[in-house]
Amino acid sequence: MGQARQTLERRQLGLMLRRLRKEAEKSQQQAADAIGKVRSRIVDLEDGRSAIPENDLVKLLDCYDVSAEQRRTALALGVEARKRQRRRTYTDLLPGAFQRFADLESSATEISSYECGMVPGLLQTPEYVRALINEGDGIWWQSSEAELEQRVAFRLDRQKRTFDASPSKKMAFILTEESLRAPVGGPEVMRDQLTNLLALLDERDELSIQILPRESYQNPARGGGFTLFEFSGQGAPVAFANVVYGPSTYFHDEADTATMFRVFRRLRDLALSVSESRQLIDEIMRDG
Known part of the structure:
Protein backbone atom coordinates (compact mmCIF):
# COMPACT_ATOMS: atom_id res chain seq x y z
CA MET A 1 0.00 0.00 0.00
CA ARG A 87 -12.43 10.73 -14.24
CA ARG A 88 -14.19 14.07 -14.46
CA THR A 89 -17.26 12.74 -12.66
CA TYR A 90 -17.82 9.75 -10.43
CA THR A 91 -21.09 7.86 -10.55
CA ASP A 92 -21.64 5.65 -7.51
CA LEU A 93 -23.36 2.52 -8.84
CA LEU A 94 -22.59 0.30 -5.84
CA PRO A 95 -25.11 -0.77 -3.19
CA GLY A 96 -25.58 1.57 -0.24
CA ALA A 97 -24.67 4.77 -2.12
CA PHE A 98 -26.65 6.82 0.42
CA GLN A 99 -24.28 5.63 3.18
CA ARG A 100 -21.21 6.85 1.28
CA PHE A 101 -22.92 10.20 0.71
CA ALA A 102 -23.39 10.45 4.48
CA ASP A 103 -19.72 9.53 5.03
CA LEU A 104 -18.64 12.36 2.74
CA GLU A 105 -21.11 14.75 4.36
CA SER A 106 -19.93 14.00 7.89
CA SER A 107 -16.26 14.46 6.88
CA ALA A 108 -16.81 17.88 5.26
CA THR A 109 -15.94 21.05 7.15
CA GLU A 110 -18.30 23.24 5.10
CA ILE A 111 -21.60 22.32 3.46
CA SER A 112 -23.47 24.53 0.98
CA SER A 113 -26.84 23.22 -0.17
CA TYR A 114 -29.54 24.40 -2.56
CA GLU A 115 -32.90 22.63 -2.59
CA CYS A 116 -36.12 23.28 -4.44
CA GLY A 117 -39.48 21.79 -3.53
CA MET A 118 -38.60 20.33 -0.15
CA VAL A 119 -36.62 20.98 3.01
CA PRO A 120 -33.06 19.56 2.82
CA GLY A 121 -32.45 16.30 4.64
CA LEU A 122 -30.23 17.79 7.33
CA LEU A 123 -32.97 20.22 8.37
CA GLN A 124 -35.93 17.82 8.40
CA THR A 125 -37.90 16.94 11.54
CA PRO A 126 -38.59 13.23 12.24
CA GLU A 127 -42.26 13.70 11.27
CA TYR A 128 -41.31 15.43 8.02
CA VAL A 129 -38.79 12.68 7.24
CA ARG A 130 -41.43 10.01 7.78
CA ALA A 131 -44.04 11.83 5.67
CA LEU A 132 -41.58 12.48 2.85
CA ILE A 133 -40.32 8.90 2.72
CA ASN A 134 -43.87 7.57 3.01
CA GLU A 135 -44.73 9.44 -0.20
CA GLY A 136 -42.35 7.17 -2.09
CA ASP A 137 -43.16 3.93 -0.28
CA GLY A 138 -44.51 1.34 -2.70
CA ILE A 139 -43.62 3.55 -5.67
CA TRP A 140 -39.85 4.04 -5.76
CA TRP A 141 -39.34 0.79 -3.85
CA GLN A 142 -41.52 -2.13 -2.84
CA SER A 143 -43.78 -1.16 0.05
CA SER A 144 -42.24 -2.27 3.31
CA GLU A 145 -42.65 -1.01 6.85
CA ALA A 146 -39.16 -2.26 7.68
CA GLU A 147 -37.68 -0.40 4.70
CA LEU A 148 -39.53 2.79 5.66
CA GLU A 149 -38.27 2.61 9.25
CA GLN A 150 -34.74 1.92 8.05
CA ARG A 151 -34.80 4.98 5.80
CA VAL A 152 -36.18 7.19 8.57
CA ALA A 153 -33.55 5.94 11.04
CA PHE A 154 -30.76 6.50 8.53
CA ARG A 155 -31.87 10.08 7.82
CA LEU A 156 -31.96 10.93 11.53
CA ASP A 157 -28.58 9.25 12.13
CA ARG A 158 -27.14 11.26 9.25
CA GLN A 159 -28.32 14.47 10.93
CA LYS A 160 -26.75 13.43 14.23
CA ARG A 161 -23.41 12.59 12.64
CA THR A 162 -23.29 15.97 10.92
CA PHE A 163 -24.58 18.21 13.70
CA ASP A 164 -22.61 16.47 16.47
CA ALA A 165 -19.32 16.59 14.54
CA SER A 166 -16.36 18.24 16.26
CA PRO A 167 -15.29 20.80 15.28
CA SER A 168 -18.68 22.04 14.13
CA LYS A 169 -19.32 22.53 10.43
CA LYS A 170 -20.20 25.71 8.64
CA MET A 171 -23.49 25.08 6.82
CA ALA A 172 -25.34 27.32 4.37
CA PHE A 173 -28.76 26.36 3.00
CA ILE A 174 -30.78 28.03 0.28
CA LEU A 175 -34.40 26.84 -0.09
CA THR A 176 -37.04 27.88 -2.55
CA GLU A 177 -40.22 29.34 -1.07
CA GLU A 178 -42.07 26.35 -2.49
CA SER A 179 -40.04 24.16 -0.11
CA LEU A 180 -41.79 25.91 2.78
CA ARG A 181 -45.27 25.76 1.28
CA ALA A 182 -45.32 22.18 -0.06
CA PRO A 183 -47.89 20.25 2.04
CA VAL A 184 -45.62 17.38 3.13
CA GLY A 185 -47.49 15.34 5.73
CA GLY A 186 -50.17 17.97 6.31
CA PRO A 187 -50.43 21.33 8.14
CA GLU A 188 -49.25 20.13 11.56
CA VAL A 189 -46.15 18.44 10.16
CA MET A 190 -45.31 21.56 8.13
CA ARG A 191 -45.86 23.84 11.12
CA ASP A 192 -43.46 21.76 13.20
CA GLN A 193 -40.98 21.71 10.33
CA LEU A 194 -41.01 25.50 9.99
CA THR A 195 -40.67 25.84 13.76
CA ASN A 196 -37.61 23.60 13.54
CA LEU A 197 -36.01 25.83 10.90
CA LEU A 198 -36.41 28.84 13.17
CA ALA A 199 -35.02 26.90 16.13
CA LEU A 200 -31.95 25.84 14.15
CA LEU A 201 -31.28 29.46 13.22
CA ASP A 202 -31.54 30.43 16.90
CA GLU A 203 -29.41 27.56 18.20
CA ARG A 204 -26.62 27.27 15.64
CA ASP A 205 -24.42 30.23 14.80
CA GLU A 206 -22.58 28.20 12.16
CA LEU A 207 -25.78 27.57 10.19
CA SER A 208 -27.59 29.92 7.82
CA ILE A 209 -30.87 29.50 5.94
CA GLN A 210 -31.89 31.76 3.07
CA ILE A 211 -35.15 31.58 1.15
CA LEU A 212 -35.39 32.16 -2.59
CA PRO A 213 -38.81 33.84 -3.04
CA ARG A 214 -41.09 32.47 -5.73
CA GLU A 215 -41.12 35.78 -7.60
CA SER A 216 -37.34 35.58 -8.14
CA TYR A 217 -36.15 35.96 -11.70
CA GLN A 218 -33.03 34.54 -13.38
CA ASN A 219 -32.63 31.50 -11.12
CA PRO A 220 -29.71 29.60 -12.72
CA ALA A 221 -30.60 26.36 -10.90
CA ARG A 222 -34.33 26.28 -11.47
CA GLY A 223 -35.72 22.76 -11.15
CA GLY A 224 -32.60 21.21 -9.65
CA GLY A 225 -30.76 20.89 -6.36
CA PHE A 226 -27.14 20.32 -5.39
CA THR A 227 -24.78 20.15 -2.45
CA LEU A 228 -21.18 21.36 -2.20
CA PHE A 229 -18.69 19.88 0.27
CA GLU A 230 -15.45 21.57 1.35
CA PHE A 231 -12.69 20.01 3.46
CA SER A 232 -10.45 22.85 4.73
CA GLY A 233 -7.50 21.93 2.55
CA GLN A 234 -7.68 18.21 3.36
CA GLY A 235 -9.07 17.47 -0.08
CA ALA A 236 -10.54 19.16 -3.12
CA PRO A 237 -14.19 20.29 -2.98
CA VAL A 238 -16.84 17.82 -4.13
CA ALA A 239 -20.27 18.59 -5.59
CA PHE A 240 -23.30 16.32 -5.56
CA ALA A 241 -26.20 16.89 -7.95
CA ASN A 242 -29.62 15.76 -6.71
CA VAL A 243 -31.72 13.53 -8.92
CA VAL A 244 -35.22 12.16 -8.36
CA TYR A 245 -34.21 8.74 -9.64
CA GLY A 246 -30.96 7.16 -10.70
CA PRO A 247 -27.38 6.67 -9.48
CA SER A 248 -25.51 9.18 -7.32
CA THR A 249 -23.23 11.41 -9.39
CA TYR A 250 -20.41 13.45 -7.93
CA PHE A 251 -18.37 16.22 -9.52
CA HIS A 252 -14.79 16.67 -8.34
CA ASP A 253 -13.10 18.26 -11.33
CA GLU A 254 -12.03 21.81 -10.46
CA ALA A 255 -13.82 23.30 -13.48
CA ASP A 256 -17.11 21.67 -12.46
CA THR A 257 -16.97 22.54 -8.77
CA ALA A 258 -15.95 26.13 -9.61
CA THR A 259 -19.06 26.43 -11.78
CA MET A 260 -21.33 25.11 -9.04
CA PHE A 261 -19.83 27.43 -6.44
CA ARG A 262 -20.49 30.29 -8.86
CA VAL A 263 -24.12 29.19 -9.15
CA PHE A 264 -24.45 28.99 -5.37
CA ARG A 265 -23.08 32.51 -4.95
CA ARG A 266 -25.61 33.73 -7.52
CA LEU A 267 -28.45 32.02 -5.65
CA ARG A 268 -27.26 33.56 -2.39
CA ASP A 269 -27.41 37.01 -4.00
CA LEU A 270 -30.94 36.34 -5.29
CA ALA A 271 -32.24 34.93 -2.00
CA LEU A 272 -33.58 36.88 0.93
CA SER A 273 -31.14 37.69 3.71
CA VAL A 274 -31.09 35.39 6.74
CA SER A 275 -33.17 37.86 8.77
CA GLU A 276 -35.65 38.37 5.92
CA SER A 277 -35.84 34.61 5.44
CA ARG A 278 -36.54 34.13 9.13
CA GLN A 279 -39.40 36.60 8.83
CA LEU A 280 -40.86 34.82 5.79
CA ILE A 281 -40.67 31.43 7.51
CA ASP A 282 -42.50 32.88 10.49
CA GLU A 283 -45.18 34.46 8.29
CA ILE A 284 -45.82 31.22 6.38
CA MET A 285 -46.00 29.28 9.65
CA ARG A 286 -48.56 31.69 11.12
CA ASP A 287 -50.61 31.76 7.90
CA GLY A 288 -50.69 27.97 7.84
Whole structure:
Protein backbone atom coordinates (compact mmCIF):
# COMPACT_ATOMS: atom_id res chain seq x y z
CA MET A 1 0.00 0.00 0.00
CA GLY A 2 1.74 3.20 -1.17
CA GLN A 3 1.20 6.94 -1.30
CA ALA A 4 -1.22 7.79 -4.10
CA ARG A 5 -3.03 10.79 -5.50
CA GLN A 6 -6.26 11.53 -3.67
CA THR A 7 -9.30 10.76 -5.82
CA LEU A 8 -12.98 10.71 -4.96
CA GLU A 9 -13.07 6.92 -5.25
CA ARG A 10 -10.18 6.61 -2.77
CA ARG A 11 -11.82 9.10 -0.45
CA GLN A 12 -15.08 7.14 -0.56
CA LEU A 13 -13.25 3.89 0.20
CA GLY A 14 -11.23 5.52 2.98
CA LEU A 15 -14.31 7.00 4.63
CA MET A 16 -16.13 3.68 4.38
CA LEU A 17 -13.19 1.85 5.99
CA ARG A 18 -12.97 4.46 8.75
CA ARG A 19 -16.68 3.98 9.52
CA LEU A 20 -16.37 0.19 9.50
CA ARG A 21 -13.31 0.36 11.76
CA LYS A 22 -15.13 2.55 14.28
CA GLU A 23 -18.20 0.32 14.19
CA ALA A 24 -15.88 -2.63 14.94
CA GLU A 25 -14.31 -0.59 17.80
CA LYS A 26 -10.82 -1.10 16.39
CA SER A 27 -7.98 1.43 16.62
CA GLN A 28 -5.91 2.53 13.65
CA GLN A 29 -2.97 0.69 15.19
CA GLN A 30 -4.98 -2.55 15.35
CA ALA A 31 -5.92 -2.08 11.70
CA ALA A 32 -2.27 -1.50 10.78
CA ASP A 33 -1.23 -4.62 12.68
CA ALA A 34 -3.83 -6.65 10.76
CA ILE A 35 -2.09 -5.88 7.44
CA GLY A 36 1.46 -5.69 8.78
CA LYS A 37 1.91 -1.96 8.12
CA VAL A 38 2.64 1.13 10.20
CA ARG A 39 -0.25 3.20 11.53
CA SER A 40 0.46 6.07 9.13
CA ARG A 41 -0.60 3.80 6.25
CA ILE A 42 -4.08 3.48 7.75
CA VAL A 43 -4.21 7.25 8.25
CA ASP A 44 -3.33 7.80 4.57
CA LEU A 45 -5.82 5.16 3.49
CA GLU A 46 -8.70 6.63 5.48
CA ASP A 47 -7.84 10.11 4.15
CA GLY A 48 -8.04 8.80 0.58
CA ARG A 49 -4.34 9.37 -0.01
CA SER A 50 -3.28 5.77 -0.35
CA ALA A 51 -4.18 2.81 -2.54
CA ILE A 52 -4.61 -0.63 -1.01
CA PRO A 53 -4.01 -4.02 -2.65
CA GLU A 54 -6.95 -6.42 -2.63
CA ASN A 55 -5.28 -8.89 -0.27
CA ASP A 56 -4.70 -6.17 2.34
CA LEU A 57 -8.25 -4.90 1.91
CA VAL A 58 -9.56 -8.42 2.57
CA LYS A 59 -7.46 -8.58 5.77
CA LEU A 60 -8.93 -5.28 6.96
CA LEU A 61 -12.47 -6.42 6.26
CA ASP A 62 -11.75 -9.63 8.19
CA CYS A 63 -10.39 -7.54 11.07
CA TYR A 64 -13.58 -5.46 11.09
CA ASP A 65 -15.83 -8.55 10.81
CA VAL A 66 -17.71 -6.95 7.91
CA SER A 67 -20.99 -8.40 6.63
CA ALA A 68 -21.05 -10.16 3.26
CA GLU A 69 -22.95 -7.35 1.54
CA GLN A 70 -20.66 -4.59 2.81
CA ARG A 71 -17.63 -6.74 1.98
CA ARG A 72 -18.73 -7.04 -1.66
CA THR A 73 -19.28 -3.30 -1.85
CA ALA A 74 -15.91 -2.48 -0.24
CA LEU A 75 -14.06 -4.84 -2.58
CA ALA A 76 -15.82 -3.36 -5.62
CA LEU A 77 -15.00 0.15 -4.41
CA GLY A 78 -11.41 -0.98 -3.91
CA VAL A 79 -11.23 -1.89 -7.60
CA GLU A 80 -12.41 1.62 -8.50
CA ALA A 81 -9.97 3.20 -6.03
CA ARG A 82 -6.99 1.39 -7.58
CA LYS A 83 -7.66 2.75 -11.06
CA ARG A 84 -5.07 5.30 -12.12
CA GLN A 85 -7.10 7.26 -14.66
CA ARG A 86 -8.82 10.28 -13.14
CA ARG A 87 -12.43 10.73 -14.24
CA ARG A 88 -14.19 14.07 -14.46
CA THR A 89 -17.26 12.74 -12.66
CA TYR A 90 -17.82 9.75 -10.43
CA THR A 91 -21.09 7.86 -10.55
CA ASP A 92 -21.64 5.65 -7.51
CA LEU A 93 -23.36 2.52 -8.84
CA LEU A 94 -22.59 0.30 -5.84
CA PRO A 95 -25.11 -0.77 -3.19
CA GLY A 96 -25.58 1.57 -0.24
CA ALA A 97 -24.67 4.77 -2.12
CA PHE A 98 -26.65 6.82 0.42
CA GLN A 99 -24.28 5.63 3.18
CA ARG A 100 -21.21 6.85 1.28
CA PHE A 101 -22.92 10.20 0.71
CA ALA A 102 -23.39 10.45 4.48
CA ASP A 103 -19.72 9.53 5.03
CA LEU A 104 -18.64 12.36 2.74
CA GLU A 105 -21.11 14.75 4.36
CA SER A 106 -19.93 14.00 7.89
CA SER A 107 -16.26 14.46 6.88
CA ALA A 108 -16.81 17.88 5.26
CA THR A 109 -15.94 21.05 7.15
CA GLU A 110 -18.30 23.24 5.10
CA ILE A 111 -21.60 22.32 3.46
CA SER A 112 -23.47 24.53 0.98
CA SER A 113 -26.84 23.22 -0.17
CA TYR A 114 -29.54 24.40 -2.56
CA GLU A 115 -32.90 22.63 -2.59
CA CYS A 116 -36.12 23.28 -4.44
CA GLY A 117 -39.48 21.79 -3.53
CA MET A 118 -38.60 20.33 -0.15
CA VAL A 119 -36.62 20.98 3.01
CA PRO A 120 -33.06 19.56 2.82
CA GLY A 121 -32.45 16.30 4.64
CA LEU A 122 -30.23 17.79 7.33
CA LEU A 123 -32.97 20.22 8.37
CA GLN A 124 -35.93 17.82 8.40
CA THR A 125 -37.90 16.94 11.54
CA PRO A 126 -38.59 13.23 12.24
CA GLU A 127 -42.26 13.70 11.27
CA TYR A 128 -41.31 15.43 8.02
CA VAL A 129 -38.79 12.68 7.24
CA ARG A 130 -41.43 10.01 7.78
CA ALA A 131 -44.04 11.83 5.67
CA LEU A 132 -41.58 12.48 2.85
CA ILE A 133 -40.32 8.90 2.72
CA ASN A 134 -43.87 7.57 3.01
CA GLU A 135 -44.73 9.44 -0.20
CA GLY A 136 -42.35 7.17 -2.09
CA ASP A 137 -43.16 3.93 -0.28
CA GLY A 138 -44.51 1.34 -2.70
CA ILE A 139 -43.62 3.55 -5.67
CA TRP A 140 -39.85 4.04 -5.76
CA TRP A 141 -39.34 0.79 -3.85
CA GLN A 142 -41.52 -2.13 -2.84
CA SER A 143 -43.78 -1.16 0.05
CA SER A 144 -42.24 -2.27 3.31
CA GLU A 145 -42.65 -1.01 6.85
CA ALA A 146 -39.16 -2.26 7.68
CA GLU A 147 -37.68 -0.40 4.70
CA LEU A 148 -39.53 2.79 5.66
CA GLU A 149 -38.27 2.61 9.25
CA GLN A 150 -34.74 1.92 8.05
CA ARG A 151 -34.80 4.98 5.80
CA VAL A 152 -36.18 7.19 8.57
CA ALA A 153 -33.55 5.94 11.04
CA PHE A 154 -30.76 6.50 8.53
CA ARG A 155 -31.87 10.08 7.82
CA LEU A 156 -31.96 10.93 11.53
CA ASP A 157 -28.58 9.25 12.13
CA ARG A 158 -27.14 11.26 9.25
CA GLN A 159 -28.32 14.47 10.93
CA LYS A 160 -26.75 13.43 14.23
CA ARG A 161 -23.41 12.59 12.64
CA THR A 162 -23.29 15.97 10.92
CA PHE A 163 -24.58 18.21 13.70
CA ASP A 164 -22.61 16.47 16.47
CA ALA A 165 -19.32 16.59 14.54
CA SER A 166 -16.36 18.24 16.26
CA PRO A 167 -15.29 20.80 15.28
CA SER A 168 -18.68 22.04 14.13
CA LYS A 169 -19.32 22.53 10.43
CA LYS A 170 -20.20 25.71 8.64
CA MET A 171 -23.49 25.08 6.82
CA ALA A 172 -25.34 27.32 4.37
CA PHE A 173 -28.76 26.36 3.00
CA ILE A 174 -30.78 28.03 0.28
CA LEU A 175 -34.40 26.84 -0.09
CA THR A 176 -37.04 27.88 -2.55
CA GLU A 177 -40.22 29.34 -1.07
CA GLU A 178 -42.07 26.35 -2.49
CA SER A 179 -40.04 24.16 -0.11
CA LEU A 180 -41.79 25.91 2.78
CA ARG A 181 -45.27 25.76 1.28
CA ALA A 182 -45.32 22.18 -0.06
CA PRO A 183 -47.89 20.25 2.04
CA VAL A 184 -45.62 17.38 3.13
CA GLY A 185 -47.49 15.34 5.73
CA GLY A 186 -50.17 17.97 6.31
CA PRO A 187 -50.43 21.33 8.14
CA GLU A 188 -49.25 20.13 11.56
CA VAL A 189 -46.15 18.44 10.16
CA MET A 190 -45.31 21.56 8.13
CA ARG A 191 -45.86 23.84 11.12
CA ASP A 192 -43.46 21.76 13.20
CA GLN A 193 -40.98 21.71 10.33
CA LEU A 194 -41.01 25.50 9.99
CA THR A 195 -40.67 25.84 13.76
CA ASN A 196 -37.61 23.60 13.54
CA LEU A 197 -36.01 25.83 10.90
CA LEU A 198 -36.41 28.84 13.17
CA ALA A 199 -35.02 26.90 16.13
CA LEU A 200 -31.95 25.84 14.15
CA LEU A 201 -31.28 29.46 13.22
CA ASP A 202 -31.54 30.43 16.90
CA GLU A 203 -29.41 27.56 18.20
CA ARG A 204 -26.62 27.27 15.64
CA ASP A 205 -24.42 30.23 14.80
CA GLU A 206 -22.58 28.20 12.16
CA LEU A 207 -25.78 27.57 10.19
CA SER A 208 -27.59 29.92 7.82
CA ILE A 209 -30.87 29.50 5.94
CA GLN A 210 -31.89 31.76 3.07
CA ILE A 211 -35.15 31.58 1.15
CA LEU A 212 -35.39 32.16 -2.59
CA PRO A 213 -38.81 33.84 -3.04
CA ARG A 214 -41.09 32.47 -5.73
CA GLU A 215 -41.12 35.78 -7.60
CA SER A 216 -37.34 35.58 -8.14
CA TYR A 217 -36.15 35.96 -11.70
CA GLN A 218 -33.03 34.54 -13.38
CA ASN A 219 -32.63 31.50 -11.12
CA PRO A 220 -29.71 29.60 -12.72
CA ALA A 221 -30.60 26.36 -10.90
CA ARG A 222 -34.33 26.28 -11.47
CA GLY A 223 -35.72 22.76 -11.15
CA GLY A 224 -32.60 21.21 -9.65
CA GLY A 225 -30.76 20.89 -6.36
CA PHE A 226 -27.14 20.32 -5.39
CA THR A 227 -24.78 20.15 -2.45
CA LEU A 228 -21.18 21.36 -2.20
CA PHE A 229 -18.69 19.88 0.27
CA GLU A 230 -15.45 21.57 1.35
CA PHE A 231 -12.69 20.01 3.46
CA SER A 232 -10.45 22.85 4.73
CA GLY A 233 -7.50 21.93 2.55
CA GLN A 234 -7.68 18.21 3.36
CA GLY A 235 -9.07 17.47 -0.08
CA ALA A 236 -10.54 19.16 -3.12
CA PRO A 237 -14.19 20.29 -2.98
CA VAL A 238 -16.84 17.82 -4.13
CA ALA A 239 -20.27 18.59 -5.59
CA PHE A 240 -23.30 16.32 -5.56
CA ALA A 241 -26.20 16.89 -7.95
CA ASN A 242 -29.62 15.76 -6.71
CA VAL A 243 -31.72 13.53 -8.92
CA VAL A 244 -35.22 12.16 -8.36
CA TYR A 245 -34.21 8.74 -9.64
CA GLY A 246 -30.96 7.16 -10.70
CA PRO A 247 -27.38 6.67 -9.48
CA SER A 248 -25.51 9.18 -7.32
CA THR A 249 -23.23 11.41 -9.39
CA TYR A 250 -20.41 13.45 -7.93
CA PHE A 251 -18.37 16.22 -9.52
CA HIS A 252 -14.79 16.67 -8.34
CA ASP A 253 -13.10 18.26 -11.33
CA GLU A 254 -12.03 21.81 -10.46
CA ALA A 255 -13.82 23.30 -13.48
CA ASP A 256 -17.11 21.67 -12.46
CA THR A 257 -16.97 22.54 -8.77
CA ALA A 258 -15.95 26.13 -9.61
CA THR A 259 -19.06 26.43 -11.78
CA MET A 260 -21.33 25.11 -9.04
CA PHE A 261 -19.83 27.43 -6.44
CA ARG A 262 -20.49 30.29 -8.86
CA VAL A 263 -24.12 29.19 -9.15
CA PHE A 264 -24.45 28.99 -5.37
CA ARG A 265 -23.08 32.51 -4.95
CA ARG A 266 -25.61 33.73 -7.52
CA LEU A 267 -28.45 32.02 -5.65
CA ARG A 268 -27.26 33.56 -2.39
CA ASP A 269 -27.41 37.01 -4.00
CA LEU A 270 -30.94 36.34 -5.29
CA ALA A 271 -32.24 34.93 -2.00
CA LEU A 272 -33.58 36.88 0.93
CA SER A 273 -31.14 37.69 3.71
CA VAL A 274 -31.09 35.39 6.74
CA SER A 275 -33.17 37.86 8.77
CA GLU A 276 -35.65 38.37 5.92
CA SER A 277 -35.84 34.61 5.44
CA ARG A 278 -36.54 34.13 9.13
CA GLN A 279 -39.40 36.60 8.83
CA LEU A 280 -40.86 34.82 5.79
CA ILE A 281 -40.67 31.43 7.51
CA ASP A 282 -42.50 32.88 10.49
CA GLU A 283 -45.18 34.46 8.29
CA ILE A 284 -45.82 31.22 6.38
CA MET A 285 -46.00 29.28 9.65
CA ARG A 286 -48.56 31.69 11.12
CA ASP A 287 -50.61 31.76 7.90
CA GLY A 288 -50.69 27.97 7.84
